[in-house]
Amino acid sequence: DAGVIQSPRHEVTEMGQEVTLRCKPISGHNSLFWYRQTMMRGLELLIYFNNNVPIDDSGMPEDRFSAKMPNASFSTLKIQPSEPRDSAVYFCASSDGQANSPLHFGNGTRLTVT
Amino acid sequence: QKEVEQNSGPLSVPEGAIASLNCTYSDRVSQSFFWYRQYSGKSPELIMSIYSNGDKEDGRFTAQLNKASQYVSLLIRDSQPSDSATYLCAVIGPSGNTPLVFGKGTRLSVIA
Numbered sequence: 001d002a003g004v005i006q007s008p009r010h011e012v013t014e015m016g017q018e019v020t021l022r023c024k025p026i027s028g029h030n031s032l033f034w035y036r037q038t039m040m041r042g043l044e045l046l047i048y049f050n051n052n053v054p055i056d057d058s059g060m061p062e063d064r065f066s067a068k069m070p071n072a073s074f075s076t077l078k079i080q081p082s083e084p085r086d087s088a089v090y091f092c093a094s095s096d097g098q099a100n101s102p103l104h105f106g107n108g109t110r111l112t113v114t
Numbered sequence: 115q116k117e118v119e120q121n122s123g124p125l126s127v128p129e130g131a132i133a134s135l136n137c138t139y140s141d142r143v144s145q146s147f148f149w150y151r152q153y154s155g156k157s158p159e160l161i162m163s164i165y166s167n168g169d170k171e172d173g174r175f176t177a178q179l180n181k182a183s184q185y186v187s188l189l190i191r192d193s194q195p196s197d198s199a200t201y202l203c204a205v206i207g208p209s210g211n212t213p214l215v216f217g218k219g220t221r222l223s224v225i226a
Contacts, residue, residue, distance in 0.1 A: 021203065033213055043158070044217035051213035054215070093155060100146040100165065100206060103214055 002026075004106035006092050012112045020078040021109045023092030024073055029104070031097040034067055034077050037108075040056045049075065050097060081114045117141075118205050120217035129226050133190040137203030137217055147179055147186045147197070148214065152201040158202055162188060193224045 013019055015055040022047040025032045033048040047057040054068045060067070064083070079086055089110050093103040117140040127133045135149075146165050150158035164170045164177040164186065176189040190197055200219040206212055 035216075043216040045213050045215070048213050100163070102148060102160045102163060103158075105159070107157050 003094055004094050004104055006090075006106035006109050008109060009107060010110050010112075012114065013082055014114055015083055016081045017113075018078065019082045019086075019111060019113075021077040021090050021092075021111070023075045023077070023106060025075070025094030026104055027073070027093070029094035029096050030072065031095045031101075032069060032105060033093045033095075034075070035091045035093065037091060044066070047079070052097050079111075082111075084113045087111055087113050118203055118215050118217035120201075120203050120220045122218060123200075123221040124223050125220055126223045126225055127193050129193060129195060129224055131193050131224075133193045133197065133222055133224070134204075135188040135190075135201050135220050137186045137188075138184055139186070139203075139205045139215075141205070142184060144182075144184075144205045146206040147177070149175075149177060149188045150204060150216075152200045152202060152219065154199070175194060176181065178211065183215040190222075195224045195226045196204075198216075198222060198224050 007022045030051050034046040035043050037043045046059045047067045049069045067077045089108045091108045092106045093099040095103050119138045137195045149162040151161045152158045162175055162177040164179045167179050167181055174191045178187045200221045202219045203217040204214040206214055
């Protein structure tokens with residue numbers, strides 16, 4: 001099992017540019033989560049999907065953020081336009097969707113917006 | 115709004131001692147509780163889960179849950195320098211299917 005795969009591992013971009021983060025969940029997992037981690041705010045849930053359908057996006061900070069899951073094996077998180085305050089580590093996680101199932105995290109994408 | 119509170123630390127303990135990590139949560143109907151360990155620059159990894167009041171032991175780790183006090187803790191016996199990491203407490207709601215809400219974590223440093 002390859003685990004949750006995220007790309008890129010690091011992203012450095014200038015303010016105003018579009019950023020796209022990618023995630024491949026564990027095969028067979030039907031729930032996918034995007035979290036953002038900063039020192040100040042810890043791990044915050046941005047959005048999650050069940051069976052490719054967005055269930056709760058109330059954590060998405062602004063309209064500049066959008067997420068898609070076109071199929072069971074791929075999801076993207078897009079920021080357009082990016083701002084320096086978006087700098088953080090973005091984690092994707094998946095689970096099998098069963099009650100009380102733990103999350104399996106990817107290695108994260110460290111985003112720096114200058 | 116569910117809240118999970120942890121002391122940020124750092125918590126420093128000598129090698130071989132017991133490290134005690136604490137967590138409180140605001141939603142009384144929370145059902146399940148997890149402890150994740152996160153090494154610097156790495157992703158969180160699950161080390162313990164607990165669902166019922168009382169203690170649950172797994173090797174050197176013991177999770178303790180008190181739902182009446184809305185309190186969950188993690189004890190690490192015979193602490194090792196390799197245990198130095200940030201420990202995240204996470205809570206899930208009553209249905210069991212809502213996403214995990216994480217505390218900000220407690221940084222543990224085990225001094226050799």
